[in-house]
Amino acid sequence: MPKIPKTMRKNDDTKAAGKKGVAKKTARKKAAPAAAIVKAVPALPTEPAATAEILDRLFNVVVSRKGTDPAVSHSARLLSRGRRKIAQKFGEEAVECLIEAVAGNTEELIGESADVLYHLIVMWVDAGIHPSDVWAELTRREGTSGIAEKAARPRDPLAV
Ligand SMILES: N=c1c2ncn([C@@H]3O[C@H](COP(=O)(O)OP(=O)(O)OP(=O)(O)O)[C@@H](O)[C@H]3O)c2ncn1[C@@H]1O[C@H](COP(=O)(O)O)[C@@H](O)[C@H]1O
Structure with a gap:
């Protein structure tokens, strides 16, 4: 297999996922948008708010x-x-x-x-x-x- 320059390896997700730590970072990066969507949708109220x-x-x-x-x-x-x-x-x-x-x-x-x-x-x-x-x-x-x-x-x- 031809040697891949360091700079290219840095941007290669497939390679990065194979490395401990780097894989976690990549996973976190990819999961972020989904987490933001979940946060943006308010939970359905199960009972009326206790207000006047x-x-x-x-x-x-x-x-x-x-x-x-x-x-x-x-x-x-x-x-x-x-x-x-x-x-x-x-x-x-x-x-x-x-x-x-x-x-x-x-x-x-x-x-x-x-x-x-x-x-x-x-x-x-x-x-x-x-x-x-x-x-x-x-x-x-x-x-x-x-x-x-x-x-x-x-x-x-x-x-x-
Ligand atoms: N917030 C209240 C509420 N607060 C207190 N109480 C009742 O008020 C009563 C007060 O008790 P007391 O012993 O002092 O009065 P009493 O039984 O009339 O006694 P006596 O003076 O006749 O001897 C109790 O039966 C309580 O349950 C209430 N009853 C009803 N509600 C609300 O009113 C709604 C409608 O209730 P109903 O009309 O019963 O369907 C309910 O869903 C509640 O949201």
Whole structure:
């Protein structure tokens, strides 16, 4: 076999693959584009992202439960029991929430916060309030400090 100059051997993949180390390098080089494609395709989400959008979704679910079987749906049961019961349940959950906050129980506070939000949404459904009404009010307030807002309120002349 005729002797191949060193410079040519360097560019010959077949030769290079036969050498330990060099073969690995070549393999890595060739695999790179495929790896990049795999990285570029995001994995399909198996469950919805845990964001505040859950509040809108939960509202829609609770609305859909209105008038359905109270034996099957807790929301339907609560809604069928009327405004006073709904408000009472919200109040109970709020108290449980503040108890956990004062006790410094972080995990329990998270759970109770979820209870409060769920019961608040049931209260909105009963009262005919749409979440977007509340989001609009929060947006209107955005950027206004509570201190400034309070100072701008008209003073009650009868206040002591
Ligand atoms: N987020 C909640 C949620 N949070 C709390 N709860 C229920 O709220 C109830 C609170 O328990 P309590 O013992 O305090 O209330 P209670 O059983 O009414 O007790 P009483 O005051 O009547 O004695 C429990 O049954 C909880 O399971 C909830 N029930 C439902 N949801 C959501 O609402 C969706 C629809 O639920 P259903 O309407 O049940 O289909 C569900 O898929 C969830 O996403």
